Amino acid sequence: MTQTQFDKQQFLKDLEVKDIQLYVNGEFIDAESTKTFDNLNPFTNEVINHVAEGDKADIDKAVESAKAAFKGTWGKLKVAERLEYVNKIAEVIDEHVEEVALLESYDTGLPISQTRKMVARAAKNFRFYAEMVSSRMVGEAYQVDDEFINYTIHKPRGVAGLITPWNAPFMLETWKIAPALATGNTVVLKPAEWSPLTANKLAEIIDEVGLPDGVFNVVHGFGETAGASLVSNPDVKLISFTGETKTGSEITKNGADSLKEVSMELGGKSPIIVFDDADFDRALDACTWGIFSFNGERCTANSRLFLHENIYDEFVEELKERVGNIVVGDPMDDKTQVGPLIHSTHFNNVTRYLKIAEEEGGQLVSGKIPEEFKQGNFVAPTLVLNATNDKSVAQEEVFGPVLTVMKFKDEEEVIDLANDIEYGLAGYVWTKDIQRGHRVAQAVDSGMLWINSQNVRDLRVPFGGSKSSGIGREGGHYAFDFYTEKQVIHVALTDHHIPQFGKKKD
Numbered sequence: 001m002t003q004t005q006f007d008k009q010q011f012l013k014d015l016e017v018k019d020i021q022l023y024v025n026g027e028f029i030d031a032e033s034t035k036t037f038d039n040l041n042p043f044t045n046e047v048i049n050h051v052a053e054g055d056k057a058d059i060d061k062a063v064e065s066a067k068a069a070f071k072g073t074w075g076k077l078k079v080a081e082r083l084e085y086v087n088k089i090a091e092v093i094d095e096h097v098e099e100v101a102l103l104e105s106y107d108t109g110l111p112i113s114q115t116r117k118m119v120a121r122a123a124k125n126f127r128f129y130a131e132m133v134s135s136r137m138v139g140e141a142y143q144v145d146d147e148f149i150n151y152t153i154h155k156p157r158g159v160a161g162l163i164t165p166w167n168a169p170f171m172l173e174t175w176k177i178a179p180a181l182a183t184g185n186t187v188v189l190k191p192a193e194w195s196p197l198t199a200n201k202l203a204e205i206i207d208e209v210g211l212p213d214g215v216f217n218v219v220h221g222f223g224e225t226a227g228a229s230l231v232s233n234p235d236v237k238l239i240s241f242t243g244e245t246k247t248g249s250e251i252t253k254n255g256a257d258s259l260k261e262v263s264m265e266l267g268g269k270s271p272i273i274v275f276d277d278a279d280f281d282r283a284l285d286a287c288t289w290g291i292f293s294f295n296g297e298r299c300t301a302n303s304r305l306f307l308h309e310n311i312y313d314e315f316v317e318e319l320k321e322r323v324g325n326i327v328v329g330d331p332m333d334d335k336t337q338v339g340p341l342i343h344s345t346h347f348n349n350v351t352r353y354l355k356i357a358e359e360e361g362g363q364l365v366s367g368k369i370p371e372e373f374k375q376g377n378f379v380a381p382t383l384v385l386n387a388t389n390d391k392s393v394a395q396e397e398v399f400g401p402v403l404t405v406m407k408f409k410d411e412e413e414v415i416d417l418a419n420d421i422e423y424g425l426a427g428y429v430w431t432k433d434i435q436r437g438h439r440v441a442q443a444v445d446s447g448m449l450w451i452n453s454q455n456v457r458d459l460r461v462p463f464g465g466s467k468s469s470g471i472g473r474e475g476g477h478y479a480f481d482f483y484t485e486k487q488v489i490h491v492a493l494t495d496h497h498i499p500q501f502g503k504k505k506d
C-alpha cells in the first residue's frame with residue numbers, strides 16, 4: 001500500500017475488530033491457552049482490541065522454531081543473502097511509515113509528529129546494521145613470527161530473546177532485532193503488553209518480506225509469565241532487555257541458571273546543567289524538548305534541571321511560559337506536543353509523584369489539559385520548583401512530563417549534585433566555555449553526555465548507561481560483542497615443538 005492510498009479512518013475502524021495473534025514459525029496463531037487480554041487506547045481508555053496472551057507453552061514453541069531456523073535455513077544463508085532480507089525489512093517499513101506511526105500513536109498516546117520520526121529511525125536501524133555487518137564485523141589476526149597465525153571470527157550465538165518496553169516500542173524493538181538478525185541470530189521478541197500493535201505490524205512486515213519460517217517470532221503476553229519463560233529457557237542464548245531497573249535486576253538473576261549473556265538498558269534520571277554563559281534560548285529549547293517530548297516517557301529525558309543561580313529566575317520564568325503553551329491533546333493530531341500517558345496505572349504513578357513532590361515542599365507549575373480530553377491518561381507538563389536533590393521527585397524515575405528544577409552556585413557543587421543519584425544513563429551540559437564543557441561532561445557519571453545539544457543520536461557510538469542504568473552497551477560495532485560469540489582459531493605455520501608426554505625413548 002502506498003502512503004497516498006492510505007485511508008486513516010478506515011484503517012482505525014478495521015483495527016478495532018482485528019484481534020492480535022502470536023507470530024510463531026511464520027504463522028499468526030492463537031495462544032495455546034486461547035487466552036487473550038485487552039489492549040487499551042490511552043486517549044479514551046476504551047478497548048482497541050484483544051491480544052493473544054502467550055505463556056510458557058507459546059514461548060517454548062517459538063524458541064523451538066527459532067532454534068530450528070538457526071540450525072537450518074537461516075544459519076545456512078550466505079551473509080549477503082541474510083543482509084538482503086535485513087535491508088528489505090527497512091524498505092517495507094519505509095513504505096508503511098504513516099500506518100506504523102498511526103498505530104504507535106493510537107496504542108501509546110505518543111504524538112504522531114514524533115512517532116513518524118521514530119518509525120523512520122526504525123527503518124534506519126535495519127539499514128545501519130546491514131551496512132555495519134558487511135563493513136565492520138571484522139576479526140583480528142596476530143602473527144607469531146613464522147610459527148603461528150591466530151585469528152578471530154564472529155559467530156551468531158543462536159536464539160536471541162528480546163524483551164522491550166512500551167515507551168518507544170517500534171523503534172526500541174527494531175534497535176535490538178536489527179543487530180540480532182544482521183549478525184545471524186534468530187529472534188523471539190516479547191513486546192510490552194501495553195503496546196502490542198506495532199510489534200504485530202512488524203511481524204506482518206517481516207512476513208511480507210518472507211524471512212524463512214522461525215527466524216523471527218513474536219510472543220505477546222505478560223512479563224511474569226511470557227517474559228520470565230523466555231529468560232529461563234535454556235535454548236535462548238542471550239537476553240537483550242530494555243525496561244525498568246528493578247525488572248532488569250530480576251531478569252539478570254533469573255537468567256543466571258542458564259548462564260545467558262544479558263544486555264540491560266534500564267532507567268534514567270538524567271541531569272541537564274545550564275551555566276550562566278550558556279546560549280540561553282537554545283538551552284531552553286533543548287531542556288523543554290528533552291523532558292516533554294515522548295510525553296516525558298523517555299529513558300534519556302533530562303528530568304533534573306540544574307540552573308546556575310545567576311540565570312535561575314529568568315530561565316524559570318521562560319519555562320513557565322513554555323509549559324503553559326505546550327499543546328496537550330489528541331496524539332493523532334499533528335499539532336499535539338504532549339499526549340496521554342500509556343496506561344491508567346502509569347498515570348496513577350506519575351500523579352502520585354506530583355502529590356509527593358508537593359508534600360515534600362515542591363511548588364508545582366503545570367500547563368493545561370483541554371477539558372474535552374479528561375477521559376484520557378493526561379498529565380499536564382509540570383515544573384517542580386523549590387526542589388532539592390534529596391527529594392523523591394529528584395531521585396526517582398517519574399517517567400512522565402515532569403521537570404524538577406534546582407539551583408547551583410558553581411561547577412564543583414553541580415557535579416556533586418548531578419552524580420548524587422543511583423542512575424547514570426545520560427547527561428546534558430550547556431556552556432559556551434568549551435573547556436568547562438569537557439571538564440563537566442567527563443566528571444558526570446553517565447553512559448552518554450551531550451554538550452550544547454539535545455539528545456541527537458549517532459548510531460555508531462555505544463548506547464547504554466552506567467550505575468543502575470544498565471549493563472553493557474549496544475549500538476555501533478559494540479553490539480557485535482553482545483550478539484556474537486568470538487572464536488579464536490590458532491593455526492600452526494610450522495611443525496613447532498610439542499612436548500612428547502608418555503612417548504617411549506628411541
Ligand SMILES: NC(=O)C1=CN([C@@H]2O[C@H](COP(=O)(O)OP(=O)(O)OC[C@H]3O[C@@H](n4cnc5c(N)ncnc54)[C@H](O)[C@@H]3O)[C@@H](O)[C@H]2O)C=CC1
Binds near residue numbers: 299397
Ligand atoms: N536505558 C534505555 O535504553 C531505556 C530504558 N527504558 C526504561 O523502561 C522503563 C519503562 O518501560 P516498562 O515497559 O515500564 O518497563 P518494564 O520493566 O515494566 O517492562 C519491560 C518489559 O519487560 C517485561 N517484563 C516485566 N517483568 C518481567 C520479568 N520478570 N521477566 C521478563 N520480562 C519481564 C515486560 O512485560 C515488558 O515487555 C523505564 O524505566 C525506562 O527508563 C526505556 C527505554 C530506553
Ligand SMILES: O=C(O)/C=C/C=C(\O)C(=O)O
Binds near residue numbers: 168297298
Ligand atoms: O536512540 C536510541 O537508540 C534509544 C533511544 C531511547 C530513548 O531515547 C528512550 O527510550 O527514551
